[in-house]
Amino acid sequence: MPRVTLQTIADRVGVSRMTVSNAFSRPDQLSPALRERILAAAQDLGYAGPDPTARALATGTTGAVGVLLTDSLRYAFTDQVAGGFLGAIATELAPTGLAITLLTSSGTGDVVPARDVAIDGAVVYSCDPASPAVAWLRRRHLPMVFVDQDPADDVPCVNIADREGARAAAQHLADLGHRRFAIASALLEGHAARERQRGWSDVLDPLGVEPVFIRHPLEQTEGVRRDARALLSAADRPTAFLCYSDTTAAGVRQAAADLGLRVPEDLSVIGFDDGPVAARMQPPLTTVRQDVEEKGRVAAAALTEAIRRARTGPDGPVRHVLLPTSLVVRDSTGPAPRTPVRPAPPADPPADPPADPPALSRP
Amino acid sequence: MPRVTLQTIADRVGVSRMTVSNAFSRPDQLSPALRERILAAAQDLGYAGPDPTARALATGTTGAVGVLLTDSLRYAFTDQVAGGFLGAIATELAPTGLAITLLTSSGTGDVVPARDVAIDGAVVYSCDPASPAVAWLRRRHLPMVFVDQDPADDVPCVNIADREGARAAAQHLADLGHRRFAIASALLEGHAARERQRGWSDVLDPLGVEPVFIRHPLEQTEGVRRDARALLSAADRPTAFLCYSDTTAAGVRQAAADLGLRVPEDLSVIGFDDGPVAARMQPPLTTVRQDVEEKGRVAAAALTEAIRRARTGPDGPVRHVLLPTSLVVRDSTGPAPRTPVRPAPPADPPADPPADPPALSRP
DNA sequence: GCCACCATCTTGACCGGTACAGAACACGGC
DNA sequence: GCCGTGTTCTGTACCGGTCAAGATGGTGGC
Numbered sequence: 001m002p003r004v005t006l007q008t009i010a011d012r013v014g015v016s017r018m019t020v021s022n023a024f025s026r027p028d029q030l031s032p033a034l035r036e037r038i039l040a041a042a043q044d045l046g047y048a049g050p051d052p053t054a055r056a057l058a059t060g061t062t063g064a065v066g067v068l069l070t071d072s073l074r075y076a077f078t079d080q081v082a083g084g085f086l087g088a089i090a091t092e093l094a095p096t097g098l099a100i101t102l103l104t105s106s107g108t109g110d111v112v113p114a115r116d117v118a119i120d121g122a123v124v125y126s127c128d129p130a131s132p133a134v135a136w137l138r139r140r141h142l143p144m145v146f147v148d149q150d151p152a153d154d155v156p157c158v159n160i161a162d163r164e165g166a167r168a169a170a171q172h173l174a175d176l177g178h179r180r181f182a183i184a185s186a187l188l189e190g191h192a193a194r195e196r197q198r199g200w201s202d203v204l205d206p207l208g209v210e211p212v213f214i215r216h217p218l219e220q221t222e223g224v225r226r227d228a229r230a231l232l233s234a235a236d237r238p239t240a241f242l243c244y245s246d247t248t249a250a251g252v253r254q255a256a257a258d259l260g261l262r263v264p265e266d267l268s269v270i271g272f273d274d275g276p277v278a279a280r281m282q283p284p285l286t287t288v289r290q291d292v293e294e295k296g297r298v299a300a301a302a303l304t305e306a307i308r309r310a311r312t313g314p315d316g317p318v319r320h321v322l323l324p325t326s327l328v329v330r331d332s333t334g335p336a337p338r339t340p341v342r343p344a345p346p347a348d349p350p351a352d353p354p355a356d357p358p359a360l361s362r363p
Numbered sequence: 364m365p366r367v368t369l370q371t372i373a374d375r376v377g378v379s380r381m382t383v384s385n386a387f388s389r390p391d392q393l394s395p396a397l398r399e400r401i402l403a404a405a406q407d408l409g410y411a412g413p414d415p416t417a418r419a420l421a422t423g424t425t426g427a428v429g430v431l432l433t434d435s436l437r438y439a440f441t442d443q444v445a446g447g448f449l450g451a452i453a454t455e456l457a458p459t460g461l462a463i464t465l466l467t468s469s470g471t472g473d474v475v476p477a478r479d480v481a482i483d484g485a486v487v488y489s490c491d492p493a494s495p496a497v498a499w500l501r502r503r504h505l506p507m508v509f510v511d512q513d514p515a516d517d518v519p520c521v522n523i524a525d526r527e528g529a530r531a532a533a534q535h536l537a538d539l540g541h542r543r544f545a546i547a548s549a550l551l552e553g554h555a556a557r558e559r560q561r562g563w564s565d566v567l568d569p570l571g572v573e574p575v576f577i578r579h580p581l582e583q584t585e586g587v588r589r590d591a592r593a594l595l596s597a598a599d600r601p602t603a604f605l606c607y608s609d610t611t612a613a614g615v616r617q618a619a620a621d622l623g624l625r626v627p628e629d630l631s632v633i634g635f636d637d638g639p640v641a642a643r644m645q646p647p648l649t650t651v652r653q654d655v656e657e658k659g660r661v662a663a664a665a666l667t668e669a670i671r672r673a674r675t676g677p678d679g680p681v682r683h684v685l686l687p688t689s690l691v692v693r694d695s696t697g698p699a700p701r702t703p704v705r706p707a708p709p710a711d712p713p714a715d716p717p718a719d720p721p722a723l724s725r726p
Numbered sequence: 727g728c729c730a731c732c733a734t735c736t737t738g739a740c741c742g743g744t745a746c747a748g749a750a751c752a753c754g755g756c
Numbered sequence: 757g758c759c760g761t762g763t764t765c766t767g768t769a770c771c772g773g774t775c776a777a778g779a780t781g782g783t784g785g786c
Contacts, residue, residue, distance in 0.1 A: 003742090005741095005742055005743080006742070006743065007742085015765075015766085016765070016766050016767075017742095017743085017766095018744080018745095018765080018766065018767080019764085019765060019766075021742095021743065021744065022744095022764095022765085025743095025744080026744095029763095029764075029765085030763095030764065030765070031763085031764065031765090034764085034765090046502065048478070048499065048502035048503040048504070049478055049479075049499075049502075050742080050743060050744090051741090051742055051743065052478075052479050052480055052481040053416065053419045053420045053423075053425065053481045053741085053742075053743090054420050054741070054742035054743035054744085054771090055479075055742080055743055055744075056416045056419070056420075056481055056743090056771095057416045057417050057419075057420045057741085057742080057743070057744090057771050057772065057773085058742080058743045058744040058745080058770085058771055059743085059744065059745095059771085060416075060771075062416065062480070062481065063474065063476065063479050063480050064427075064464055064476075064480050064481075066462075072454075073450070073453035073454065073457065073463070074450035074451075074453055074454050075450075076440070076450075076453075077439070077440060077445075077446035077447070077449045077450040077453070078443075078446055078447070078450055080441075082440075083440035083441055083446065084440070084441070086440045087436070087437035087438075087439075087440040087441055088437075090436035090437055090439075090440070090465065091435075091436065091437050094436065094467065096474075097472070097473075097474025097475075097476065097479075098476075099429075099464050099465060099466055099467075099476040099480045100436070100464065100465045101427055101462050101463065101464040101465075102453065102462060102463045102464075102465070103462055104457065104462075109460070110460075111426065111459075111460025112460075113426065113427075113460065113461075113462040115411065115412055115415075116412075116415050116418075116426050116460075117415055117425070117426050117427050117462045118415040118416040118419055118425065118427075118481060119415075136411065136412075139409065139411035139412075140411040141411070366772090368771095368772055368773080369772070369773065370772085378735075378736085379735065379736050379737080380736095380772095380773085381735080381736065381737080381773095381774080381775090382734085382735060382736075384772095384773065384774065385734095385735085385774095388773095388774080389774095392733090392734075392735085393733090393734065393735070394733080394734065394735095397734085397735090413772080413773060413774090414771090414772055414773065416771085416772075416773090417741090417771070417772035417773035417774090418772080418773055418774075419741095419773090420741050420742065420743085420771085420772080420773070420774090421740085421741055421772080421773045421774040421775080422741085422773085422774065422775095423741075
């Protein structure tokens with residue numbers, strides 16, 4: 001059976017296709033009586049309203065905006081910090097009626113969502129700016145907002161004071177007398193990783209401190225735990241751990257627990273993000289706070305603004321927003337121990353013993 | 364300046380529009396040499412490939428599938444169980460290149476994503492089947508899959524054995540000798556809430572046990588905590604708490620902690636879902652396990668299958684999948700105390716004292 | 727040398743709507 | 757009776773692609 005379109009209804013009612021279209025999209029353009037008749041006929045024929053695809057082509061708007069994330073979409077739903085950010089975008093966007101389309105940065109083969117999916121604009125969240133997906137979005141001349149990303153001149157950007165936050169964290173530990181540092185950083189060299197690294201270096205370099213590094217993909221707390229354990233088993237083990245995120249810090253603290261090291265007496269640990277878990281840890285985690293909800297709200301607002309601009313023409317330079325970070329001192333940091341405690345052999349050996357040597361490196 | 368379309372490129376190269384289209388979408392339909400020339404011209408003109416909207420209209424596919432969620436999208440990113448489910452959908456869908464469009468069940472005013480956004484199909488996750496959004500999707504004759512939803516004959520459904528799981532939970536506590544029950548249920552009367560209620564009643568009714576109820580919106584642990592505290596302060600307080608989810612159970616356990624009640628000695632608590640937090644609680648939570656990842660995978664597979672069917676014509680009846688649940692006994696449940704302990708006044712009064720009376724009800 | 731066949735490119739119709747200008751008609755004022 | 761105004765509806769031209777069938781020219785078989 002053939003599909004029901006505007007024409008089907010028009011024929012049935014005996015009016016022009018355009019009038020039927022108006023019945024749905026411009027109620028003020030026809031008499032209420034006729035509109036009722038048309039709507040009734042539509043109902044009768046099982047017509048579900050103007051086809052979104054066709055309407056999108058004709059009007060030039062799709063009613064959806066994209067959110068470009070790193071390769072793994074799962075991350076968006078699993079990580080609490082990313083989740084908070086996306087949730088805030090969703091609530092900010094809700095009144096506008098715009099749906100959110102999730103796009104992955106990694107195109108698998110011939111289908112590339114960033115190139116092939118119809119959207120009105122996009123938020124690019126913490127992606128490699130050189131990735132093909134970002135390039136496609138740019139070529140499409142879509143209204144965009146970059147978040148946690150190297151700023152670009154021609155695109156609105158929302159960032160946080162990564163460097164200042166990291167600096168505050170390192171300074172806090174330095175003030176407490178620590179001089180043997182380890183850093184648990186991200187494996188991927190993103191904007192945030194680079195900036196935080198700079199912040200840590202701002203403090204540590206002048207002190208002549210050379211931290212030991214471990215690097216892992218985000219969310220891989222087990223790897224962090226294993227490598228941190230190896231690091232903390234050494235005779236000249238670090239007394240302070242700077243971490244890329246709260247999740248990373250959780251891995252480090254598990255390693256400390258494995259080895260019977262007390263936090264903060266034997267080891268100070270500092271996180272980043274101040275996500276939901278930070279305050280719930282025992283003892284609560286000292287960390288660098290960022291307001292992910294605000295970041296989401298600002299990003300969503302910037303995107304709707306960019307879309308508006310694309311329609312009405314630009315009215316001023318693109319805005320770059322930098323949100324503040326602040327050090328939240330809780331109980332996972334304390335004065336450097338006089339003589340670093342050699343970790344006692346753990347009471348019962350951890351389920352997953354350190355098998356392979358940790359990935360050490362100095363930049 | 365005018366937009367670059369296929370025609371622009373066709374004019375430039377001196378071929379027909381169709382040939383340019385083929386250069387992008389059907390490389391085998393023209394000589395490699397000409398294709399190179401066309402692609403070069405396209406590159407030159409800053410053409411980003413065929414317009415997704417127009418292509419969608421012509422081909423009838425959009426490259427995106429919808430996921431319809433309850434009113435609050437934030438929930439999708441915040442709740443770990445929902446997150447696990449959606450993450451599994453995302454990974455299962457990744458190889459197909461389909462993007463995921465998030466739709467809210469509550470249309471705000473004139474824009475209704477479920478009616479107005481172009482998609483190839485949709486997963487309906489735990490929504491009110493009578494909601495307008497579901498009705499719109501159905502009227503659009505979109506390929507659909509219902510998840511955690513009252514089954515419909517003409518739609519593929521994926522559900523879990525809610526009732527059996529709840530029954531096992533209640534039976535476990537009954538076997539331990541408990542006879543004074545409280546139930547922390549969901550505020551919204553969804554499919555899962557109803558089924559679990561049935562499962563609990565299957566066990567409690569024959570025993571003549573009349574549980575006390577508290578109900579709260581999902582994720583509102585503070586409300587649960589407050590009302591549970593009031594309930595547990597009574598002289599004839601319950602010794603066993605059946606909870607709608609692990610999150611709910613966490614609220615109940617906080618209430619117990621507030622009152623100095625020990626779990627499981629003074630109070631047995633049982634959750635539902637076996638999410639990430641269940642095993643991490645102290646002591647670990649006894650709960651009903653469901654495999655949300657599997658649920659996501661099955662749902663995604665069922666959706667691609669439904670989309671395929673819509674194209675090629677049906678080849679058999681629609682499938683209904685019921686995934687198993689199982690009771691995971693950990694350390695939050697134990698034998699019913701002989702004489703229920705009257706809770707001692709808490710050491711330090713909780714930050715948020717029970718202000719208003721709890722919402723008690725018997726069904 | 728003729729015809730079938732293939733690769734390559736073109737033509738015209740169509741996907742299902744919307745924008746915009748204008749036609750038809752009723753109404754009120756003078 | 758005429759004209760300006762407003763409402764209501766229609767006609768035509770798009771929006772930017774793809775599909776299916778046809779034109780064209782070169783190749784190979786016999």
